[in-house]
Amino acid sequence: MAILKRSPVLRYLLLSAMLALLLFFSSFWLPNSGIRDCDSAWQPCLSFYQPKNFDLVTMEHAFGSADEGILLHTQSDGKLFNPAHLRAKTKVRKVMLRDFLFADDAALVAHSEEHLQNLLNRFSNACKAFRLSISLKKMKVMCQGSKATPALTIKDYTLDVVLQFTYLGSTTSDNASLDVKLGKRIRKAATNMAKLSARVWENKKLTNQTKIAVYHPCVMSTLLYGSDSWATYAGQKKRLHTFHMRCLHCILSILWTDKPEFNSDGWAESDGAPPLIKECPGQSFQVLHLLQHLKSSLAQENDILLEPYLQSWDQLLNFMDALGPMVSFFSQKVREKVLLIRKLSLKHHTKAHGKPGDPSGLQTPAAFGLKTGVYRSVRSMVEAELKAGMVNFSRQTNSGCRTLLRLHRSQLWLKLMLQGLADGPDTDGQYKTPGELSRDAYKVALAPHHPWVLRQAAEFVFLALPDRKFFLQLVCVQSQEEAVPVLKVVISALTAVHQRNQQILDQHSMLDLP
Numbered sequence: 061m062a063i064l065k066r067s068p069v070l071r072y073l074l075l076s077a078m079l080a081l082l083l084f085f086s087s088f089w090l091p092n093s094g095i096r097d098c099d100s101a102w103q104p105c106l107s108f109y110q111p112k113n114f115d116l117v118t119m120e121h122a123f124g125s126a127d128e129g130i131l132l133h134t135q136s137d138g139k140l141f142n143p144a145h146l147r148a149k150t151k152v153r154k155v156m157l158r159d160f161l162f163a164d165d166a167a168l169v170a171h172s173e174e175h176l177q178n179l180l181n182r183f184s185n186a187c188k189a190f191r192l193s194i195s196l197k198k199m200k201v202m203c204q205g206s207k208a209t210p211a212l213t214i215k216d217y218t219l220d221v222v223l224q225f226t227y228l229g230s231t232t233s234d235n236a237s238l239d240v241k242l243g244k245r246i247r248k249a250a251t252n253m254a255k256l257s258a259r260v261w262e263n264k265k266l267t268n269q270t271k272i273a274v275y276h277p278c279v280m281s282t283l284l285y286g287s288d289s290w291a292t293y294a295g296q297k298k299r300l301h302t303f304h305m306r307c308l309h310c311i312l313s314i315l316w317t318d319k320p321e322f323n324s325d326g327w328a329e330s331d332g333a334p335p336l337i338k339e340c341p342g343q344s345f346q347v348l349h350l351l352q353h354l355k356s357s358l359a360q361e362n363d364i365l366l367e368p369y370l371q372s373w374d375q376l377l378n379f380m381d382a383l384g385p386m387v388s389f390f391s392q393k394v395r396e397k398v399l400l401i402r403k404l405s406l407k408h409h410t411k412a413h414g415k416p417g418d419p420s421g422l423q424t425p426a427a428f429g430l431k432t433g434v435y436r437s438v439r440s441m442v443e444a445e446l447k448a449g450m451v452n453f454s455r456q457t458n459s460g461c462r463t464l465l466r467l468h469r470s471q472l473w474l475k476l477m478l479q480g481l482a483d484g485p486d487t488d489g490q491y492k493t494p495g496e497l498s499r500d501a502y503k504v505a506l507a508p509h510h511p512w513v514l515r516q517a518a519e520f521v522f523l524a525l526p527d528r529k530f531f532l533q534l535v536c537v538q539s540q541e542e543a544v545p546v547l548k549v550v551i552s553a554l555t556a557v558h559q560r561n562q563q564i565l566d567q568h569s570m571l572d573l574p
Contacts, residue, residue, distance in 0.1 A: 119159055119166070122186035128175035129158035162227065173210040176201075184214050200225055204236050230286045238296055241286075246303050249283035253307055261311050271311045279307060298342075337546060340536030345378035347535050347550060354553040364438040364560050366401065372557070373398045373467065376474060382534055386524035394470050397463045404460050405435035408444075438464065438564050446568065455574055461565075462573045468561045469505055475554040476501035481531055482547035491540070494531055495522040 132155045135148050158179065160167045168183070170176040187194055196217045202225055203210050212219045224233045224240055231241040253261070260266060260274050283303065292300075309315070339348050353372035359365045373394070380391040434444035441460045445451050450459040480497030492500075499522045507515050528540075535550075537543045565571050 118183075118186050118190055118192070119161075121189065122182045123158055123179065126158065126179065126182055128170050128178050129156045130169055130171060131156055165227065173208075173212065176210070177212055180212060180214055202232065202234055204234050238290055238292060241290075242296055242299060245283050245285060246299070249279050249303065249307075252279050252282055253310065257310075268312060275307065275311060280304075337549065340534075343378075343382065343534065345375060345382050345534055347546060350375040350379075351550065351553050354557050357557055358560070359437055361439075362560060362563065363440075364557060364564070366405070366435055366437055366441065369438070369557065370398055370401060376471075379474075379534060383525055383530075386521045390470070390518075390521065394467065397466050400458060400463050401435070401460050404458075404463075405433060408435060409433050435460065438561060442564060442568055442570070451570070451573070453569075453573065461568075461570055464561065465565060465570060465573050468558065468565065469509060471554060471558055471561075473498075473501050473505035475551060475558060476504060478547050478551050478554070481528070482544050482551065491528060493525075494528055495525045498522045498525060 134153045134155060135151055157169060160169070168176065168179050170179055184194065194214060196214055196219070199214070199219050200222045201210060201212050201219045202222055209221055222234075224231055226232075226244075231244055233240045256274065256278060260271055283300065337348050337351065339346055350372055353368045353375060356368035357365045357372060377391055377395055377398070380387050380394070434440050441464070445459050445461050450457060451461050452459075456462065477494070477498050480492060480500065481494070485491050499519070502518055502522070507518075510518070532538065532540070532543045535543060535546050537546060562571075
């Protein structure tokens with residue numbers, strides 16, 4: 061085998077001998093072999109009935125010297141999304157995409173009608189040489205990215221052109237959109253839901269846990285079949301999420317009128333009734349969820365529970381992401397800090413119990429130790445890290461205490477900005493813009509701790525913030541008058557959490573950690 065790997069001549073002679081033997085035996089059983097199916101984007105999809113060893117031999121004989129196809133330039137070193145690599149001249153690998161094998165089917169791809177016709181001619185000649193017959197009626201052609209209808213032929217037979225093609229349950233469209241595919245997957249999943257309605261979903265003898273255990277393999281697996289290769293947009297994700305939530309509402313017998321409400325008693329202004337805060341559809345940031353997490357984080361004995369505290373930051377990050385890509389200047393750093401505390405909790409829990417959890421660190425199940433471990437609350441985390449020597453008062457360390465201090469300062473910035481939004485107009489009757497309010501809050505909360513370069517970069521972020529009306533829509537109100545009571549409740553909740561963290565950090569002299 062080592063000699064064959066080093067000698068292309070011997071490999072060629074061995075392949076020729078095997079091919080001769082196959083051709084000798086093929087005279088007894090190959091004449092009726094057929095070719096079925098076809099799908100193309102300048103891409104005919106060809107399916108073979110002959111044994112698999114003939115697939116590779118036929119393709120090699122047909123396209124061994126072909127120049128047609130789709131040429132890709134790839135570079136494996138450096139960052140993935142660096143545009144400069146598109147112009148690289150060195151360390152570049154060229155890959156020619158021409159034919160794809162799917163089980164016993166194949167697809168041919170090319171950039172133009174002329175190139176694809178050449179590939180079809182080569183393939184037709186190869187099939188003739190191997191005494192294979194082609195089922196032309198089962199071959200289909202699909203054109204993507206062009207309005208012209210191609211006219212491709214094999215042996216004077218014009219192949220059918222289709223707008224979409226389904227193969228192994230996956231649908232490909234001529235416009236390269238997932239909408240048709242998602243529609244079919246949702247319809248099939250909805251059919252499965254309907255079939256199980258009387259026997260499972262409406263069965264009072266089954267617990268909700270059992271129903272969910274049935275829902276995942278019977279409905280979700282159908283809905284997300286082939287989703288590993290999907291490149292979804294926000295609207296398509298929302299479409300899948302809407303169907304998923306509708307199914308869960310059906311399983312749990314929740315009506316669309318059953319909207320959760322937040323009890324803001326204790327955080328409302330003394331001169332008025334507490335506002336009614338409901339869930340705002342169509343957006344990732346929910347004031348209702350933020351307040352629920354903040355309230356849940358307020359533990360007894362003047363402490364903060366870390367799990368709901370980090371979940372409140374998940375909502376605040378959704379709020380920051382909704383303000384536009386420029387705010388990712390802040391949100392990305394904050395997201396890294398939230399993730400760091402979760403990873404520290406996971407690391408400590410794994411070391412203590414020997415049970416590794418989810419390495420991604422994006423969720424907070426019991427295995428992360430945020431429910432029962434030393435990272436259950438802010439006080440227990442501070443005491444444990446001080447005891448373990450993880451906190452250094454003279455240099456930077458990746459400790460939970462230092463990370464919490466950074467989140468503590470960022471929370472102050474958000475609270476001050478929301479306070480500005482809740483304030484009334486100035487003496488001239490003018491409201492400050494969100495950019496001006498964010499700048500003022502930044503100067504108080506974060507600027508004293510940031511270097512000059514970072515402070516200058518923040519100025520560009522404030523200029524790109526949306527107007528006040530957009531901020532009001534994020535809290536699901538239409539006017540300044542409606543926004544004030546809601547914002548005051550949010551500010552009161554943020555203040556309560558902020559004051560407890562401030563007190564705990566101050567007791568341990570951690571407000572100035574490097």
